[in-house]
Amino acid sequence: MSKAMQLSKKLEQLGPAEGVDEIERSTSEAVYFDVIDDAMCVMHDDGSVNIIENMGHGVITTEVISAANILKVLKHYRPFKEVFKKNDH
Incomplete structure (x- = not known):
């Protein structure tokens, strides 16, 4: 399973406060x-990505x-420009 x-x-199992702590970690x-x-866009070291949005009311x-x-x-779409440098060869 990817990161x-x-x-x-x-995040599905945690409450709002614990979820924020897990996102920060x-x-x-x-x-x-x-x-x-x-x-929030999070790229993990296995190459997988989370895109996390706050919908309000703790959701x-x-x-x-x-x-x-x-x-x-x-x-x-290129949110990770510093990670994926263009190869000009």
Whole structure:
């Protein structure tokens, strides 16, 4: 199971305060972390990604992108510019 999926499963079981603590722990261990508009993007060292949004009233949503699909996503959307440097060879 990818690290993004593990985080998503943990967040489903935690309350709002514990969820915030878990997100903070995950971002400190992440390869890359950024906030874009209202979404937190967390890239894990296995290449998987969580996109986490606060929906208000203690509710968050999390999307999981597997390592296998991240390159497809990055063709259209590049939140992790520092991680994926363009190869000009």
